Amino acid sequence: MKAAIFAGNGRFEIREVPLPEIPEGWARVKVGAAGICGSDLHIIRGEHPVLPDAVGHILGHENAGVVTEIAGDGRWGGGGAAIAEGDRVGIEPLTTCGECVYCRTGYYYLCESLKHVGIAYPGGFAEYTVAPVNKLYRLPEGLAFTLASLLDPLAVAVHAVNVADVGVSDRVLVYGDGPVALCIIGVLNVMGVRDISIVGHHDRNLRKATSMGAVCAVNSRRDSSRDGVSNDVSGYGEADAGSHDNGGGARPCGNVRGAKRFDVVFQCVGGGAQVMRDLIPRVERLGRVVLLGIATDLQLVPAFEVMAREIRIIGSNSYGYFRQRPEFEIALEMLDAHKLLFSHVITHEISLDEIEKGFEMLTEKDKSGAIKVVVVPR
Ligand SMILES: [Zn+2]
Ligand SMILES: [Zn+2]
Known part of the structure; x- marks a missing residue:
C-alpha cells in the first residue's frame, strides 16, 4: 500500500509498504480521510512525550474509512453495533489493556497501557490503517469521511x-x-x-x-x-x-x-x-x-x-464515557445531527502526496488560514 512515512525534519516519504498486520480482534480499514492533529505537529518536531522519535512511523489518528478485513471473531463495534467488512466507520484511536482498574471502571483513557492508533500503531496517513473492532463506530449514511475524521477532536x-x-x-x-x-x-x-x-x-x-x-x-x-x-x-x-x-x-x-x-x-x-x-x-x-x-x-x-x-x-484528557455512554458515540450523534455547524472547522482537504504541504500549512496558520487539514488518500 501507499503510505506517508515520517522521515524526520518535517519531511515525509510517500512509499509502497506492506499492509499493516491485523492482530486478533482488530480490523483493517481502507482510509477515507485522516485529519492532521496539533499533536502530530508536536510529534514531527520531536516534542511529543510518548513518541519523541517518530522517524519511520505512519502517523494519523483522526481516521475514518471502510472495513476491509476483520481478524478473529471480533464483531462488536463501539456503541454495541455489529461491524462487518464493507462498513463505513469512524475510528476511535485509543487502545487500552482492558484489564486495569481504570479500564474496568470506565476511565480507560487513563489506562497505563494507553496506546494510540497513529502513534504506537500505524495510522491513517496511508491507504490502510488498523484498529480494534470494538473501537469502530459505524457511520450513518450521509456522513462523509472528511467530516467523520473530526470525531476524535469532537469527542x-x-x-x-x-x-x-x-x-x-x-x-x-x-x-x-x-x-x-x-x-x-x-x-x-x-x-x-x-x-x-x-x-x-x-x-x-x-x-x-x-x-x-x-x-x-x-x-x-x-x-x-x-x-x-x-x-x-x-x-x-x-x-x-x-x-x-x-x-x-x-x-x-x-x-x-x-x-x-x-x-x-x-x-x-x-x-x-x-x-x-x-x-x-x-x-x-x-x-x-x-x-x-x-x-x-x-x-x-x-x-x-x-x-x-x-x-x-x-x-481534561481525551475522552471515555459520560453516564455509561461512550463520548465518541455522543460526538458521532452530534456531528451527524449538525454537519453544517461542525464543517466550519475543516478548512483544507489534501491528497496523501501533499502531506508535507498540509503540515506546512498548519505550521504557518497565519499565512495559510488552515484550521483543520484533512488528508484524503486518492
Ligand atoms: Zn489528535
Ligand atoms: Zn487498562
Whole structure:
C-alpha cells in the first residue's frame, strides 16, 4: 500500500509498504480521510512525550474509512453495533489493556497501557490503517469521511464540556481558537448555551467561532496590549455581526449579560507562565477552569483567588464515557445531527502526496488560514 512515512525534519516519504498486520480482534480499514492533529505537529518536531522519535512511523489518528478485513471473531463495534467488512466507520484511536482498574471502571483513557492508533500503531496517513473492532463506530449514511475524521477532536470537546458540568445559563469563555476550541463552541451551541465568548489569535478562526455560536470574539494579538482577557472581554471586542447565528445579533463583548466574570473557562492553549495568572481573575465564584492545552511551561496560579472563590481547576484528557455512554458515540450523534455547524472547522482537504504541504500549512496558520487539514488518500 501507499503510505506517508515520517522521515524526520518535517519531511515525509510517500512509499509502497506492506499492509499493516491485523492482530486478533482488530480490523483493517481502507482510509477515507485522516485529519492532521496539533499533536502530530508536536510529534514531527520531536516534542511529543510518548513518541519523541517518530522517524519511520505512519502517523494519523483522526481516521475514518471502510472495513476491509476483520481478524478473529471480533464483531462488536463501539456503541454495541455489529461491524462487518464493507462498513463505513469512524475510528476511535485509543487502545487500552482492558484489564486495569481504570479500564474496568470506565476511565480507560487513563489506562497505563494507553496506546494510540497513529502513534504506537500505524495510522491513517496511508491507504490502510488498523484498529480494534470494538473501537469502530459505524457511520450513518450521509456522513462523509472528511467530516467523520473530526470525531476524535469532537469527542475531546464533548469530554471537556462534560467534565466542566456546563449549565445552559453559564457564562463561558473559550481561550484559544484551534480545532478543539471551535468544537467546544459547537458543542456548547448544540447544548443551548448562549453566553459564549472566545479569545484567540486568528481572525479567520474567530469568525468561524462566531458562526458556530460565540457571541463575543476577541483577537488578543490585535485588541490588547497583554493577554486579551483582563481587559478585552469586558471591554471593546466585538463579534462579527455578519456571520454568526446565535440569535439576537452580535453584541459588544462588554454587554454579554454584563458579565465581568465567567462560570466556565476552557483553557485550550498550552500557554506560557502567565496564562493562569491572567485567567483566574476572570473566573466567577464556584467557577471551573478546564485545562486541555498542552502546557509546556510551569504556570503561575493566583492561589488565594482560587481558594477564596472556590474555583475548581480541572484537567481534561481525551475522552471515555459520560453516564455509561461512550463520548465518541455522543460526538458521532452530534456531528451527524449538525454537519453544517461542525464543517466550519475543516478548512483544507489534501491528497496523501501533499502531506508535507498540509503540515506546512498548519505550521504557518497565519499565512495559510488552515484550521483543520484533512488528508484524503486518492
Ligand atoms: Zn489528535
Ligand atoms: Zn487498562
